[in-house]
Amino acid sequence: MIRLAIQKSGRLSDDSLKLIRECGISFLSASSKLKTEATNFPLEILFLRDDDIPGYVADGVADIGIVGQNVLVEEGLQQLTVKNLGFSKCRLSLAVSKGDAYADVTSLQGKSIATSYPNLLQEFLTSKGVQADIHTISGSVEIAPSIGLADAVCDIVSSGSTLISNGLREVETVFKSEAVLIANQNLDAEKNHLLQQLLFRMEAVQKAQKSKYVVLNAPNSAIPQIKPLLPGIKSPTIIPLAEEGWSSLHSVVNEDDFWDIIQKLKEAGAEGILVVPIEKMIG
Ligand SMILES: Nc1ncnc2c1ncn2[C@@H]1O[C@H](COP(=O)(O)OP(=O)(O)OP(=O)(O)O)[C@@H](O)[C@H]1O
Ligand SMILES: O=P(O)(O)OC[C@H]1O[C@H](OP(=O)(O)OP(=O)(O)O)[C@H](O)[C@@H]1O
Ligand SMILES: [Mg+2]
CATH class of the missing domain: 3.40.190.10 (Periplasmic binding protein-like II)
Incomplete structure (x- = not known):
């Protein structure tokens, strides 16, 4: 177990x-x-x-x-x-009050910064040669400047909406996380x-999450052009259609190249393109 x-x-x-x-x-x-x-x-x-x-x-x-x-x-x-x-996925960022002047990280010299991540923050400040007073709190960090607890904050940001709702402005990324x-x-x-x-x-x-299963029909004359667009795991599967001179091609494409490949497939004469999610992918 x-x-x-x-x-x-x-x-x-x-x-x-x-x-x-x-x-x-x-x-x-x-x-x-x-x-x-x-x-x-x-x-x-x-x-x-x-x-x-x-x-x-x-x-x-x-x-x-x-x-x-x-x-x-x-x-x-x-x-x-x-x-x-x-x-x-998120980032640990430094933020200051919206109206505060901020040029670069040296603007934080001698300031107080509230955070739940004192070690990551200290390492970042040291690497920049900045000395600041780190105030460690365990949550609701974004409230600190508005209640006079600190001049700036260092907290987790994703969409940025928590910072905006609390009148703060993101100024530096300290650490990227997933x-x-x-x-x-x-x-x-x-x-x-x-x-x-x-x-x-x-x-x-x-x-599997990064891939899609693609099925399409194409005239046999277009296969030489389509085949290199669909390398798949080894090579595409080609099955003859009941209609003379036509085939169905099956393959796997990477999500990152997906739209680019679909465009090229259409230009090469592919029709009836089906895109199917894959649940698991092995080997
Ligand atoms: N807004 C966000 N978007 C994406 N990921 C986030 C976000 N906020 C936090 N995370 C990530 O998720 C983790 C957990 O965040 P969460 O806010 O749930 O922690 P917590 O309040 O400390 O929870 P716990 O009660 O377990 O101590 C963080 O350490 C960070 O890696
Ligand atoms: O940039 P945003 O998309 O607004 O996300 C950032 C907020 O998300 C997390 O808090 P969460 O909402 O998980 O609540 P918590 O303070 O209870 O952990 C984090 O501590 C920030 O406050
Ligand atoms: Mg926690």
Whole structure:
């Protein structure tokens, strides 16, 4: 049995649970239950405050966990990272009151800055040669300038709407973050085997999310032009249609190149193009 720690409730929770389910793992979850067991994989899930997850994994209370890089690096435990997960993307930024003058980071010299990330902030300020008074608070950081607690803040930003609602202006990016899978560094052979199985499934899910299955019809005369546009995993599948002189081509395309390829396919004479999501992709 391997023990996974995820955030109980917050910005990491939904996508963490979604990823586990997409790996084909089923479990019952009730909001009041802080521990559950999967029904079809030897996995136990602990629901915790995100700040506690790196420490629990480092100590072996949990074997693996999902947490934001901002929390992991703040706690000095980045060496536990196994895999970037691509969700809960955000940045740790410095912000000042909307009306405050700000030229560059030296404008913060001698100022007080409220944050929940004193280590990341201190490292950034030191790298810029700036000395400031760091005031550590555990939440509602954006309120600090308006109540006279600090001159500036250093907090998590995604859309920027929390800053705007609190009369603040983002001025520097201190750290970029996304969710990561972390693991204890001394897992025994059995737990390591289970971790490798989970990683295999996660990679299949991630690959599938970046790809689309494309089906189209084309006159046989257009196939030489279309084939190089659809390299797929090996090469496209070509099946003759009932109508003489026509074929159906099937392939996988990468999401990043998708619109560009569709445009070129149409120009080459493709018709009836169907685009289908892929659930899992292996090899
Ligand atoms: N607005 C956001 N958009 C995307 N990701 C975010 C956002 N805010 C935070 N995150 C990421 O999600 C993590 C958890 O954020 P959340 O705000 O839920 O934490 P929290 O309030 O400290 O929760 P907890 O109660 O578990 O301590 C952060 O550490 C960060 O990595
Ligand atoms: O740039 P935005 O899109 O506005 O997001 C940023 C906000 O999101 C997070 O808080 P959250 O809403 O998770 O609440 P919390 O303070 O309870 O953690 C973070 O601490 C910021 O306050
Ligand atoms: Mg927290």
